[in-house]
Amino acid sequence: MKKKIIFLFFIVLISIIIFIQITYKLSNSGNNIIKSDNNNILNIRSYEAIMEVEVYSNKNTNKYVIKQQYLEPNLIKQEVVEPENIRGLITIFDGTNLTIENNLLGVKALYENYKYVQGNSLSLNSFIEDYLEDRNPEINETDEETIIKVKVLNSQNKYEMYKKLYIDKDTRLPTKMEILDINQNITVYILYREIKINQLNKEDIIVK
Numbered sequence: 001m002k003k004k005i006i007f008l009f010f011i012v013l014i015s016i017i018i019f020i021q022i023t024y025k026l027s028n029s030g031n032n033i034i035k036s037d038n039n040n041i042l043n044i045r046s047y048e049a050i051m052e053v054e055v056y057s058n059k060n061t062n063k064y065v066i067k068q069q070y071l072e073p074n075l076i077k078q079e080v081v082e083p084e085n086i087r088g089l090i091t092i093f094d095g096t097n098l099t100i101e102n103n104l105l106g107v108k109a110l111y112e113n114y115k116y117v118q119g120n121s122l123s124l125n126s127f128i129e130d131y132l133e134d135r136n137p138e139i140n141e142t143d144e145e146t147i148i149k150v151k152v153l154n155s156q157n158k159y160e161m162y163k164k165l166y167i168d169k170d171t172r173l174p175t176k177m178e179i180l181d182i183n184q185n186i187t188v189y190i191l192y193r194e195i196k197i198n199q200l201n202k203e204d205i206i207v208k
Contacts, residue, residue: 046200048072049122052191069205070125077205127163127177144169158182
């Protein structure tokens with residue numbers, strides 16, 4: 001039974017690594033993202049978010065709850081909260097090394113000098129990088145939200161060609177993000193349950 005669980009873990013692990021790679025700064029100062037005001041965009045020091053993530057494919061939809069933490073310049077940690085069978089799966093990238101572990105199974109792997117391709121497309125940092133590279137982002141306003149759509153200029157993945165970030169006008173925080181394919185169909189949908197900006201230290205990411 002234990003061998004079966006470990007085998008399942010590594011199968012899921014490979015899937016999560018691919019999922020992370022195809023999918024690494026928002027300020028709590030009360031400013032919306034505006035192209036002409038790059039100082040605010042580049043001001044992010046850290047964030048912590050609980051996210052509901054849905055990944056769509058031709059055959060099914062996979063759902064996850066993920067805790068994500070980021071600290072400038074390039075420290076990022078992701079922990080799977082749900083589903084239960086991969087709960088506790090953690091990835092930590094420090095700019096050089098990638099650590100993958102699952103405390104429940106007592107499994108840990110370290111990949112030194114890891115090339116974290118295009119960062120983590122599920123992260124706000126990845127969206128901001130794409131936003132800064134896109135000279136013509138599409139910005140729309142509703143009574144409640146600012147919606148920013150960018151093209152992922154360097155993407156070689158047809159399932160990740162565009163991104164849309166929705167920002168609440170009252171809280172000035174993101175509420176959801178969509179990743180779109182070449183036909184502008186949603187491939188990944190992210191709902192932010194909770195998000196905190198600029199409140200993390202390195203110890204918060206490594207220790208917790």
